[in-house]
Amino acid sequence: MTDFQYQSPNTIQEIVLALGQDGQVLAGGQSLIAAIKHGLLQPSLLVDLKNIAELQTITLVKNQLLIGAMVSHQLVANHPDIRQKISALAELANGIGDRQIRAMGTIGGSVANHDPAACYPSALLALGATVITSRRQIMADDFFTGIFTTTLEPNEIITAISFPVPYKAAYAKFKQPASRFALIGVFIAVFAKEVRVAITGGGHGVFRHQSLEKALTKELHPKVIDAVQIDPEIFSSDQHATAIYRANLVRVQTKLAVQQILQKI
């Protein structure tokens, strides 16, 4: 591994200053350290967010769950407020990687990384979450711009994610068994006026599927899904699955998620 400098400041202001233009945020590191080891990334400076207590809090304000960027997947999976208010989010967190990865990996790290097969981005999009950063608030719909890319600026850090509490929600993930990333993951959130459907694992980054949303907003039942066209063109093919297979998986996982939601009602 190439050498780099390491800092772990105590305030967000110091973090932003330390980052400058070239610094790389370290937020758990469960993807980042592997990327550095593989030479995919050669940062000159890592700025660790581990000492900032305010990034590790979970608060419920009115109908919004505010989850600090440095909250681990393990804590999201086990936190009573999250389990009670958005159980699908806790279940999603409990399916990321493995237990050891969940102990270190954080929600902010995962969201900022935007791995095209990561789980959290689908929850943010489907739930209509807001990404709160060191300088602004960004709607999830505007945040994820492409594979491993987001609208974050070089020295801008995520401080928290704000999730509106839905009426019901469910996440159905088809795990790639070796990596445990989503081959396809479908997150569905039901609100008073709409059903939102976000898909991860397709290959080109997380996205909402308008036709599925339209059909499920009209009638929340698995039977409406067969009539929706799922275009394989928007998915990628690789050694794990063809685009056609992924498109079919979207149909299968969407049905499973809808069934979960109907069982919760």
Add this chain to the structure above:
Amino acid sequence: MLTQILINGQNVCLELPAHTLLIDAIRNHLGLTGSHIGCDTAQCGACTVRVNSKSVKACNVLLSQVDGQIITTIEGLSQSDGTLHPIQQAFRDCHALQCGFCTPGMIMSAIDICQNYPNSNEKEIRELLEGNLCRCTGYQNIITAIQLALKSTPLSNK
């Protein structure tokens, strides 16, 4: 970089480059070679150690990230008179190893399962153990050992 950790009850100060991985500090600089490097890509779990009350993969964590923390490795489990930790004893009693390469990681991971998921059934233990691979595929006896440990006396808080 100067890092201070409490490892297996001993206070240690290490002056090492910032890019030093926790597993390299443990094995190469502290000479504790019980924690193994299997895949070196955070898949196999042979490098699993305890940081405070969590099990982590030491090949995927920087030493700097655990500055000031309490670390326990496989060497820190048995008592000074040689009495094995209940989970080590359960692994011995159930013959829960073949080549033994994955065993230290399996045991450090099993401690986490026993402490945090004490009511797990066999299926749940299998799922909780997904971060540890045994290439001898000797999972059956490992699961049996963890089930035995769960039934045995309350575990010390290591």
